[in-house]
Amino acid sequence: MPSAHELAQRLRDTFGDLLSAPSEFRGELSMTVSDAERIAEVCGAAKTACGFDLLLDLSTVDNYGDDPRWTVVYELYSVSASVHLRLKTQVSEERSELPSVSAVWRAADWHEREAYDMMGVRFRGHPDLRRILMWEGYPYFPLRKDFPLAGKPTDLPQVAFTRPAPLEGGPFVTAAGGRDSAQREPRARTPDAQA
Amino acid sequence: MASTTASTEIGYNSKIEGEVVHTQLDSAINWFRKNSLWPMPMGLACCAIELMASGASRFDISRFGAEVMRFSPRQSDVMIVAGTVTYKMASAVRRIYDQMAGPKWVIAMGACASSGGMYRSYATLQGVDRIVPVDVYISGCPPRPEALLDALIKLQEKVKRDRSAKNLKQDSGPAQYGRLGLRLDSPETAGKSAVHA
Numbered sequence: 001m002p003s004a005h006e007l008a009q010r011l012r013d014t015f016g017d018l019l020s021a022p023s024e025f026r027g028e029l030s031m032t033v034s035d036a037e038r039i040a041e042v043c044g045a046a047k048t049a050c051g052f053d054l055l056l057d058l059s060t061v062d063n064y065g066d067d068p069r070w071t072v073v074y075e076l077y078s079v080s081a082s083v084h085l086r087l088k089t090q091v092s093e094e095r096s097e098l099p100s101v102s103a104v105w106r107a108a109d110w111h112e113r114e115a116y117d118m119m120g121v122r123f124r125g126h127p128d129l130r131r132i133l134m135w136e137g138y139p140y141f142p143l144r145k146d147f148p149l150a151g152k153p154t155d156l157p158q159v160a161f162t163r164p165a166p167l168e169g170g171p172f173v174t175a176a177g178g179r180d181s182a183q184r185e186p187r188a189r190t191p192d193a194q195a
Numbered sequence: 196m197a198s199t200t201a202s203t204e205i206g207y208n209s210k211i212e213g214e215v216v217h218t219q220l221d222s223a224i225n226w227f228r229k230n231s232l233w234p235m236p237m238g239l240a241c242c243a244i245e246l247m248a249s250g251a252s253r254f255d256i257s258r259f260g261a262e263v264m265r266f267s268p269r270q271s272d273v274m275i276v277a278g279t280v281t282y283k284m285a286s287a288v289r290r291i292y293d294q295m296a297g298p299k300w301v302i303a304m305g306a307c308a309s310s311g312g313m314y315r316s317y318a319t320l321q322g323v324d325r326i327v328p329v330d331v332y333i334s335g336c337p338p339r340p341e342a343l344l345d346a347l348i349k350l351q352e353k354v355k356r357d358r359s360a361k362n363l364k365q366d367s368g369p370a371q372y373g374r375l376g377l378r379l380d381s382p383e384t385a386g387k388s389a390v391h392a
Contacts, residue, residue: 140317
């Protein structure tokens with residue numbers, strides 16, 4: 001059975017400089033795809049040529065304050081070789097769009113809907129890109145770092161309303177854009193300090 | 196034929212039926228009501244597991260006449276909100292409450308239903324009392340089945356004090372939660388919209 005390194009190298013041989021050299025951290029291999037527009041192409045090859053037949057997870061990271069703002073992360077797994085591989089790609093805030101991989105793995109359908117719902121990153125070519133957790137018509141993307149944890153007031157008559165939650169002494173409040181992780185980590189914060 | 200006619204009792208037979216009991220109409224109605232509170236199990240999260248335990252043999256909720264869990268709101272008397280109410284679910288909870296026939300009561304079971312609990316977040320309604328009137332709150336995360344039984348006993352005591360006969364002539368329930376109104380609005384505008392509805 002091929003190892004993760006062999007499969008990663010096979011993928012890299014196909015695409016050359018589009019893929020970064022695999023970096024290893026605690027036994028997990030990650031590769032960065034430099035052009036987000038070609039992510040579906042790379043994922044298609046990973047599935048057909050390298051045997052990554054399972055998309056375990058698709059998630060997004062908000063690098064608030066940095067450019068490009070979004071990192072989209074694909075966790076691949078090969079059932080036959082028992083091998084994991086992580087693909088990452090960057091998307092700028094202005095663009096906020098990349099090709100869908102739902103044609104490669106059907107599992108990507110709901111994952112991409114969740115990423116769109118929570119972060120506002122759109123997936124071109126997705127068969128049904130609606131919100132999946134919040135309701136249609138909710139105006140914000142609540143997992144973005146600049147969205148307050150307490151939420152914002154909204155009203156959608158006949159469907160739903162929201163009100164900011166009280167957060168005095170709340171233990172799980174992060175501060176976006178802090179200088180270091182000690183400033184950004186979750187602490188009890190008053191609403192004034194959070195604003 | 197003639198002999199059976201002669202032995203037929205007409206009217207009240209104290210030997211069979213027992214003595215007559217004099218009471219007030221309120222007491223009689225409340226006694227009927229408090230001993231057959233049919234719950235609407237609004238199980239939304241982990242509290243619903245404890246709600247199920249309360250219905251099982253070990254805790255025996257039928258001692259209080261509340262074992263008939265009805266999954267139709269039209270047949271239930273008390274909605275037990277067991278779990279976290281998200282804003283997305285709020286419209287469904289409110290709609291089911293509106294569909295229940297009066298008189299009706301609400302038990303907020305557990306921290307989440309009472310106050311939002313640990314979910315101080317954009318997605319969670321901070322207490323179900325923002326959309327429906329709550330009669331009894333239960334603390335705990337989740338509460339033990341004994342706590343739910345205690346809440347039922349407290350609700351029975353509340354029902355016992357009700358001015359039932361007087362209320363029979365009126366529309367039951369607070370005015371801002373119209374019985375036929377199926378609108379879901381924010382708490383601030385709920386009272387106003389009931390006028391328009």
